[in-house]
Amino acid sequence: MTPRLAQRPKVPRPTDAELAILRVLWRLGPRSVREVQRALNDERSDPAGYTTVLKLMQIMTTKGLVSRDDTQRPQIYSAFQGEARTQRQLLRDLLQRAFGGSYRELVLQALSDRKATQKELAEIEALLDRLEARR
Amino acid sequence: MNLQWDPIAFLLTVLGWTVLHLIWQGLLLGAVAEILLLGLRRSNPRFREWVAGSALVMLVVAFVVIGFKMIGGAFELGPARLAGSAALPPAWLPALAPWVGGAWVLVASFLLVRLLRGIAEVGNLRVNDVTPAPSNLGGCLERLATRMGIERRVPLLVSSRIEVPALVGWRTPVILLPGRAVQTLSPGEIEAMLAHELAHLSRWDRWTKATGLVARGLLFFHPVTHRLLDRLDVERERACDDLAVAACGSPVLYARALASLEHARQARGARVLAADGAPLLARIRRIVEPGARLPDGTGRRLALAGIGILVFSGATMAWARVAGPCLPAAIADPIFPRHAHHHTLSPESRRVILDYLQELKQNGYVAKDRTRIRIREVTHSQPSNKAGP
DSSP: OOOOGGGSOOOOOOOHHHHHHHHHHHHHOSEEHHHHHHHHHHHOSSOOOHHHHHHHHHHHHHHTSEEEEOSSSSOEEEESSOHHHHHHHHHHHHHHHHHOOOGGGTSEESSOSSOOBHHHHHHHHHHHHHHHHHO | OOOOOOHHHHHHHHHHHHHHHHHHHHHHHHHHHHHHHHHTTTSOHHHHHHHHHHHHHHHHHHHHHHHHHHHHHOOOSSGGGGSSSSOOOOTHHHHHHHHHHHHHHHHHHHHHHHHHHHHHHHHHHTTTTEEEOOHHHHHHHHHHHHHTTOOOOOOEEEESSOSSOEEEOSSSOEEEEEHHHHHHSOHHHHHHHHHHHHHHHHTTHHHHHHHHHHHHHHSTTOHHHHHHHHHHHHHHHHHHHHHHHHHHSOHHHHHHHHHHHHHHHOTTOOBSOOSSOOHHHHHHHHHHSOOOOOOHHHHHHHHHHHHHHHHHHHHHHHHSOOOSOOOOHHHHHHHSOOOOGGGGOOHHHHHHHHHHHHHHHHTTOOOOHHHHHHHHHHHHSOOOSSOOO
16 A cells, blocks of 8 residues: 555655666666666667666665665666656756745845855965965 | 727737837946946945946836836827837837737746745745854844944844855844854954945845846846846945945955855855856955045046936936837838828728727727827828828
């Protein structure tokens, strides 16, 4: 019995690479790393190495995006959340970002949003050190 | 001909024409503002702020005034009357106007939703994940406020959700300090940052920022709006820097505080590449190495004269017969061919127009003055056999 909506754990938003892996799992069902990698490289232009895919899927397991079946060798990974739910979640995130609005435009901040570069910070340090030494 | 007078189409047409007219008027006002700002580049930032703010206000006023004039004069038989001169806009422009208006409404609504959500987020920010500031900082704020001559007392809170100190709220403002900064900055540096926020408080900055948001909501389509708003932000920060340095006593101390704050908010190391200039460096340089400055008296007079010029140009453009592109005839003629309207009406066109007028009258339409004159011109003119418009 699937848990009630309120009790289902909240799954984080997948990155682009994670989304590609999830699509393979949704299309083919539970698969091992080797099979996922082969399916991925069929459709992509730049092939991903086995270790890369393995690392990604291990991270996805910790994040809760996929679940791993350890009882067999090789290990079988399956998507934790269905495709429809993930798509709804992504759509909601997109709308949130587009219509979200930010407090930063509305408040008076001491520094601007744009962060300084290493080079800029170094120049600032040099300038201030020079002035303090002069006093 | 079945007449269905559509108020929505009418409003969209009005909006569309207003937007189109504002494009060239905005360019002119923007050019005047740029020249004035260039002339004031060595003066107090306050004066440049006045000029940029006035230019923005004149743009908004022009928008509203042109809009009303469009409503007043829109019951016309042709788009020609919208141009005071004989030069006419090209034939496809009037058809475009309602679409432009529709696009404006869509984007303005979208921006309004974003604004409302931003306001909600601001309200959230001052309530959630905030703790009162340690009492030594509160005392420091008190002393600063007395020193800067500020009577109003605002709460000082520490928030775990912001990276940079901010003055938040309009009618009941609070100062929020980022948690990380409170841990890593020295007391002197925190005091410098408080001075900056108090400077914002003592000026009308919250309200000018709010007006800027309204201007951006109405005039988002014009690059001059964004340029002026950015300029206003920059000059506002510079003016507050000046006030804060005066309260701290030492420019170098204040600059150190800014640099430390920037260090503190670099979560995972600073960015390595940047295409745009180094704004923080420029800001700090201006604080510690100010260079020659125009005396305030001269600057103020220049700024006021500049504002006068802006108001005059804006008012003239908006109130004049809303003339379309005011190009000299030699340039305008090939682009906008002149029509002597009623002389080229064919008999069929006249019949159509007269029938239309009859139907309007039956539906209870009462023409305004200018329209009545035009109707008389059309109905009393001699029909010609030339092919009409």
